[in-house]
Amino acid sequence: MDEIWKDLVNDLDGSFPTVVQNMGTKIYWGLRRMSNGHQEAEDLTQETFIRAYSALSEYNRSRIRELRVEPWLWTIALNLGRNSLRDRSRRPTFVELEDSAVTDPEMVDGASWDRRLESLNSHQRTAVVLRHVVGLGTGDIAEATGRPEGTVKADIHRGLTKLRQAMENEHEH
Amino acid sequence: MSIESELSGLIGDLPDGVTEGVALGTGLADGYDIYESVVGSVAVTFNPMGVSSVDVVDELIGERFSERFGRGLIRAEAPSKWKRRIPDAIEAGRAGVVPVDLRSVTPFQAQVLNVTATIPKGEVRSYAWLAHEVDRPGATRAAGSVMARNPIPLIIPCHRVVRADGHIGNYSLGGPHNKTELLTHEGASPDWLEGLASRHVRVQGNFTTRVFCHPTCHVIRDSQAADIVDFHNTRQASEAGYEACEVCRPV
Numbered sequence: 001m002d003e004i005w006k007d008l009v010n011d012l013d014g015s016f017p018t019v020v021q022n023m024g025t026k027i028y029w030g031l032r033r034m035s036n037g038h039q040e041a042e043d044l045t046q047e048t049f050i051r052a053y054s055a056l057s058e059y060n061r062s063r064i065r066e067l068r069v070e071p072w073l074w075t076i077a078l079n080l081g082r083n084s085l086r087d088r089s090r091r092p093t094f095v096e097l098e099d100s101a102v103t104d105p106e107m108v109d110g111a112s113w114d115r116r117l118e119s120l121n122s123h124q125r126t127a128v129v130l131r132h133v134v135g136l137g138t139g140d141i142a143e144a145t146g147r148p149e150g151t152v153k154a155d156i157h158r159g160l161t162k163l164r165q166a167m168e169n170e171h172e173h
Numbered sequence: 174m175s176i177e178s179e180l181s182g183l184i185g186d187l188p189d190g191v192t193e194g195v196a197l198g199t200g201l202a203d204g205y206d207i208y209e210s211v212v213g214s215v216a217v218t219f220n221p222m223g224v225s226s227v228d229v230v231d232e233l234i235g236e237r238f239s240e241r242f243g244r245g246l247i248r249a250e251a252p253s254k255w256k257r258r259i260p261d262a263i264e265a266g267r268a269g270v271v272p273v274d275l276r277s278v279t280p281f282q283a284q285v286l287n288v289t290a291t292i293p294k295g296e297v298r299s300y301a302w303l304a305h306e307v308d309r310p311g312a313t314r315a316a317g318s319v320m321a322r323n324p325i326p327l328i329i330p331c332h333r334v335v336r337a338d339g340h341i342g343n344y345s346l347g348g349p350h351n352k353t354e355l356l357t358h359e360g361a362s363p364d365w366l367e368g369l370a371s372r373h374v375r376v377q378g379n380f381t382t383r384v385f386c387h388p389t390c391h392v393i394r395d396s397q398a399a400d401i402v403d404f405h406n407t408r409q410a411s412e413a414g415y416e417a418c419e420v421c422r423p424v
Contacts, residue, residue, distance in 0.1 A: 013201055020195050025187045033183060042188050049191075050198035091221045092204035092249040094193040105186045113183060132180035163176055 009064050012056055020049050023070070027077055030134040033117060034081065034126055038104040048077040050091075070136060074144035078126065116166040123147070124159035131156050193247050203238065204249025206256075210263050210327055211358045212351040217259055219251045220244075223272030224259070226324045229347050241324070242277055266294050266330035266359070273325055281307070285319040292333040295360040296389040296421070299337040305424045321345055332356060335363075339370020361389050374403040376423045378415040385410040390421035 007015035027048055032041040052073055056064060117125050126145060130136045131152075138156070142149040196202035203225050205218040216234050218226045225242065228234055238246040251259060255271045262271045268290065275283045288306045292298050303316035316334075323331040326346040332355040336342045341363045344352035353363050369375075369388050378385035379396045385404060386393035393401065404410040407423055417423055 016199070016201065017192065017196065020192055021187070024191050024195075025184055028188060028191060029184045038188070042190055042194070045188075045191050046194035046198060049195040053195070053199040053201075090252050090254055092197040092219055092252055094190045094197055094204075095206075095248050095250055103189050105188050107183065107185050110183070113180075128180070132177050133183045135181065160176060167176070 008056060009061050012053075016049075016053055016056075019052075019069075023073060024049065026070075026134050027073060030074075030129050031077060031081065032106075032110070033113060033129045033133050035114065035117070035122075036081065038106060044077060044080050047080050048073060051076050051080070068140070068143070071140040071143040074130065074134075074136070074140075075146075078144060116163050116170075119162045119166050120159045123151075124155045124162070127152050127155035128159035128163070132160075193249075196245060197247060197249055200244075202245035202247050203242070204247050204251065205234070205238075206249065206251055206259075208260055208263055212327075212347060212354050215263070215327065215346070217251070217263075218246060219249075220274060221252065222274040222276065224251075224262075224268070224325060224328060225274040225277070227263075227327050227346065262328045266327060266333070266355075268328050271328070273328065275324070277324055278319075278322075281309075281315070282319045282322070285316050286323060286325075286329050286331075289320070289323070289331055289334060290329050292330055293391065294330070294333075296387070296391065297333045297335045297356065297361050297366065298387060298421075299424070300334060300342075301337055302387075302422075302424050303334060306422070317342075327355075333359075333361070335366060337375065339367045341366070372403070373405050375406050376404045376410050378402045378404060378410050378413070383415050384418050385415040385423060386418040387421045387423045390418055390423075392418050392420050 008019065024045060028041055028045040031044050032038070036044060059067075117128070120128060127141055130141045130144065131138065136144070138149050138152050141152045145152065193202070197204050198221070200220045200222065203218045203220045205216045207214050207230055208217050214230045216228050216230045217224055218228070218238060226238065228237065235246045238244070250256060258269060258271045262268050275286060278286065284307045285303055288303055300317045300320070301313045304310055304312040307316070309315070320331040320334050321343060323329055323345060326332065326344075332344060332352045334342070341349060341352050341356065343349055356363050366389075374388065376385045377388050377393050378401070379393060380400045380402050382396075384392065385407070402413075404413070404415075407417065411417075
């Protein structure tokens with residue numbers, strides 16, 4: 001990731017698609033498990049990178065160098081998730097040629113995990129997904145969510161406890 | 174398996190549309206869609222700034238586009254804000270509310286293209302007229318090159334610029350026969366233009382109003398046929414006491 005960040009400083013247009021490739025998967029699946037359906041998660045993921053690109057094109061080199069990629073992208077993504085999407089009528093939209101139906105890459109147990117995650121409050125759900133699905137450290141989560149690291153750790157702990165309970169309940173029934 | 178490791182397995186594939194959607198939304202790639210025109214199907218390319226090009230439809234369109242503009246090309250829908258207006262812009266030969274993206278051309282080229290965009294449907298002007306309009310009277314040949322490289326033919330109506338001798342001249346979008354087709358469709362028939370040229374008629378005056386115009390200018394076309402006087406050039410018209418039309422500014 002650090003290498004790519006260096007490329008972003010030198011050649012934003014050339015290296016940005018690689019950032020999307022590398023980070024897009026995590027952003028999409030993280031958002032997906034934070035209670036967004038396929039279409040919404042896909043839209044939010046696109047919008048996150050479009051905003052990131054437009055911000056980067058205005059930042060100077062030292063500001064780009066100082067950025068911490070993942071938490072920064074997540075700050076954008078979480079903010080977008082909270083607010084409704086801006087009017088996107090000004091930009092072209094992708095048309096899938098072979099199949100006009102939406103291609104949802106959902107995994108087999110996605111729905112069961114969403115059911116379990118629903119027992120968490122939104123702070124806990126965000127923290128658990130960012131920590132254990134996306135793989136962010138608690139410091140990065142604190143930066144992305146704007147909450148103190150101690151609170152984030154507590155959210156994760158309580159969230160995991162609730163998930164365990166939810167799974168135990170499933171086995172009992 | 175622990176809950177933590179189960180959660181870490183919840184990352185799947187990147188959905189198909191993300192990469193393309195980001196490329197289109199950032200303008201790192203343009204989108205294109207196919208539209209119908211008098212000269213057949215054309216590919217219109219666009220990005221958040223506006224329509225960037227109009228080209229013939231074939232399998233090399235992506236290659237030509239990236240060679241010329243340095244960006245990728247993806248099949249897409251135009252921004253909903255103006256996509257319904259693209260067919261109107263093509264038919265009218267006028268951008269109207271559709272924004273055009275002229276970042277790929279030099280300021281001089283943009284100036285020439287903007288003047289070209291003012292030529293009304295059904296009328297034609299010469300390369301020399303373009304050069305005059307941009308205050309570079311010696312730049313007739315340069316104006317011709319700008320037309321040859323017009324990135325947005327049909328919508329920026331370079332087909333309405335013809336040679337002063339009445340020949341219709343070249344056309345970049347699929348060749349000169351398309352120019353003939355378009356001019357005929359718009360009511361400025363090349364046969365008529367060449368007929369005038371063979372009689373050495375460059376401008377025409379109105380005997381009553383004493384104003385002279387380019388033969389296709391709507392000001393002279395709206396005149397009574399009996400009032401129309403032919404001239405070989407603007408000097409002859411001036412010497413006969415005629416004033417140049419302020420609408421078409423003949424040269």
